[in-house]
Amino acid sequence: MKTWKFSRKSLGIPYAVFLLLFVALPLLVLVYYAFTNGEGHFTVSNLTGFFTDPNTLGTLCYSFAIAAVTTLVCLLLAYPTAYILATSNLKRKQVWLLIFIMSMWINFSLRMTALKEVLTLIEGNLARYPFLNAVVGMTYDFLPFMILPIYNTISRLDGALIEAAKDLGANDTAAFLKITLPLSVPGIISGVSMVFLPAMTNYVVLDMLYNSTYIMGSLIGSYFSAYNWHGGSMIALILLAIIIVFTVATNGADDSDRAGIGGALL
């Protein structure tokens, strides 16, 4: 009989078990529920139901709008910050960067509770501006995830490229628009994918802000708490499909840009 020998591959076994139990298996269960009805028969009614129900479609659009606006606001705040940080000749840049992302270190519920109090103080009644509050909360929570990748991309840019552009007759604005901005697209894409997708689903932010509007995450939650496993699973599956499409699309752009930069460094 062959005796079992410890190899490097066996180090992967614990994770493989984890993957099987907590990722692959639940996914299969999810697919099963999504395409069956209460009697356990195959059906696509959950799918058609999602796209015909004005409520679910409305929530999808609403989530999309919150995520889009949050992403845009994050981008507008993060890009100048990251750009200034990365291009300045400040000493101890890393410390400055830490200050900007330090909010991540404070406990999430504490942060959100504080934000809720501040917003209440300003707006009086939080229910008046649900959309705005959702965007503010999400931005507060996700901004560091936008700053970091953009900062990294810009600070890795070869300064000689900017000098070359100026040498060839581009003034500061032209050099920024034609060199820095296009070359920081990979950072922007990572930032966007790290903000946009969570912003579509992270309903805990809304809960903490006593926001009763529905986004995709809260919708799924409500289906499950009403014991509608089949409808909830389908929504989760649709969301998963959206995420996969988005990730594949952005990764493609990301890779080609990285290859370009890598080639120039060789």
Place this chain on the structure above:
Amino acid sequence: MSRSDEHIIELKNITKTYDTGFTAVSDFNLYVRKGEFITFLGPSGCGKTTTLRMIAGFEIPTEGEILLNGKNIASLPPYERPINTVFQRYALFPHMNTYENIAFGLRQKKMSEDEIRRKVRRVLELVDLEGFERRSVSTLSGGQQQRVAIARAVVNEPEILLLDEPLGALDLKMRKEMQLELKEMHERLGITFIYVTHDQEEALTMSDTIVVMSEGRIQQIGKPEDIYNEPKNAFVADFIGDSNIFNGIMTGKLKARFSGGEFDCVDDIEKGTHITAVVRPEDVIIVPPGQGTIDGVVTSVIFKGIHYEITVESGKNEMVIQSVHSATVGERVGMKVDPDNIHIMIAEDHTNYFEADINSAFRLEFNGKVLDTSVTKIIRGSKRTEDGQIVDANGDVIDPRKMRIIAAIRPEDIEMTDQVDEGLVDGYISDLIYKGDHYSYVIRTDLAQDFIVDDEYLWNMDDHVGLIMPTEKMSFRLKK
């Protein structure tokens, strides 16, 4: 090629001091003639790149003027100067293809698409890259990227083309080819080239004029032949080609004493003047012992392909010789040099240089005495590891015993003493001159090494003295 006397660019009293207080370039004065190929040559950190960057507009001089066709452009931004640069690592735009890279400068000038296409095509022909328009620059080889970088600069028809060590990233064969091509391109385009390199051979091959720089200052400006044959000081002699450099003294009319012998020379310099003598390795003739000016013992012979490199030690002096004839290690030989081939310079500075040994404990030793310093203090960033090895700043293990250390000490920092044993070395006073407020002595050791010592007191000729040299007054460097 037309090379007029018109000065296209003139640098006047340029000084660049950084916020950190470091002065990269000081009191730099230079004019460049229209159409000239001029090279800034020097070791890294000599200020050559900083000077180039000031001409390009990336750095603003702290003091001085840069006159382009008589107009001061020192504070003009780079995009307003009719000057283009070929960058050290090309700095091609990775998100644009070859065509767009080259067209970048023309687009800034809002040129019509037709004209851009025509100009890009013409310049691609010039650099032999026809058909590469759509290629992504990251798929090009190093040599091709280099050509795109040149094309991108010259397509703008600049008045001056700046080249910052453009061939540094290429392999030797490629570099040789590009040298010739650049030279040819210079002739064809008639643009003024300002070239920066640390490679003396590259400078000698390509330039009309070479500016040798060291520590932010111009050491010598001249044609390649002049720089090679008539170096102005010990630095230039050492940097351009292999040289034997000796401290010495004029002992009579057309007679100079250095390396333990009295040589005939052609430079008429007043007797008693301290000099630096330069002898090129290829100019030393090996003769039977006793028949040359000096004798010595062969310590190493290395075959170099077209010649042998023979090192001969006479006393503490060393002579490197290039000869087509081999020699045997340990053999005693005589050496002579044709008077025409001895280049004598009046020593501006009489700093004494001597070679120190490294002992098994990694401490410096000279004349059998241990100096109060260690290798780790001399090699910047190096330290001793627990297992007794020396690692450099990058963490690589180095063997200091393979290195040689040159110690330098100024004449006024050496003290003479009657207590011969107290000195690091001892010797006899072989020469003295009164220099107004002090005497300048030459002390010759038993190994025929000369030290120059300044002292305010009068000693006698042939006095036996010890030389006290405080370690803290010495400076050390690695011999290259």
